[in-house]
Amino acid sequence: MDKKLKRVLVINSKATIESVYASLVLANxxxxxGxxxxxFFTFFGLEAIHKEKAKHLHVATVGNPAMHIPTIVGAVPGMEALATSMMMKGMEELDIPPVPEFLDMIKAAGGKLYGCKLAMDMFKLKKEDMRDDLDGILTVGQFYERAQTDGVQIIFV
Amino acid sequence: MLKTIANKEVDVNEEGYLTNKGDWNEDIAKEIAKELGINDLTEKHWAVIKWLRDQDAGGTHLSIRQVGSSGLVDIKEFYALFPGGPLKNASKIAGIMKPMSCL
Structure with a gap:
């Protein structure tokens, strides 16, 4: 069977751990x-490819109805860290790697990682702040240019 | 459904995976590898194939990450050895079921 889907471009725009993992699982x-x-990491999604910040991503305990806890409880200091460490423990049991290692896996598999130029400028981030193995910092136009082949899907997370 | 691979009639599923692990032998592995575009199975290939069979026999749910930490190959080498989807293709050659893994 001739496969229609050949390339997947995933845009990650958020830094909450569930969003980052969703985009990592899709790309990986x-x-x-095959x-x-x-x-392509943009806005808060840039944290996932930030050398330091990628190690400390959190799940959102406020404004996240799937947590099933009252908003006021979710706002208690330390609650996000607690929820995150519980979630990370569950993921480790399922053999889901931490974010930096997951990105290493994607690179090892031939995947490409790009930062968004506009968002980098906005947050005053420099190339040195980000992972050394980034494949580049792109404008939106350069990103779309990468989608100009057959069998491409763009997924926005 | 039945399929003749390396002069042996074996049962495969609709994706071509052997349904009976006991049917597997090295000639079958070589022929499935050829169908997948791997004309020559090197020592590295065989090491991974045998490791996958051992893990599968032990009831492990296999993932690419585990192969990467097997000490046999890293993830980059694994992709290079079995192009076009390393775990699914290596599993097919190893005569085990396609792993139900999202990782």
């Missing part, structure tokens, strides 16, 4: 199925 899954995958 495409690679493990497709190509590229990731």
């Amino acid at each position: 899954g495409a690679l493990s199925e 497709m190509e995958a590229e990731m």
Whole structure:
């Protein structure tokens, strides 16, 4: 069967751990199925490729109805750290790697990682602040240029 | 469904994976590898194939990350050895079921 989907471009715009993992699983899954995958990190999503911040991503305990706890409880200091460490423990049991290692896996599999130029400028981030193995910092136009081949899907997370 | 691989009639599922692990032998592995575009199985290939069979026999749910920490190959080498989807292709050659893994 001629496969229609050949390349997946995943845009990650958020820094909450569930959003970052969703985009990592989508990109890595495409690679493990024999497709190509590229990731474009923009706005708060840039934290996932930030050398330091990527190690300390959190799940949102406020404004997240799936937590099933009252907003006021979610706002208690330390609650996000607690919820995050519980979630990370559950993920480790499922063999889900920490974010930096997950990105290492994607790079090892031939995936590409890009930062968004506008968001980098906005947050006054420099290339040195980000992972050394980034494939570049792109404008939106350069990003779309990468989608100009057959069988591409763009996924926004 | 039945399929003849390396002069042996074996049962495979709709994706071509052997349904009976006992049917597997090295000639079958070589022929499935050829179908997947791998014409020559090197020592590295065999080491990974045998490791996958051992892990599967032990009831492990396999993932690419585990292969990467097996000490046999790293993830980059694993992709290079079995292009086009390393775990699914290596599993097919190893005569085990396609791992149900999102990682």
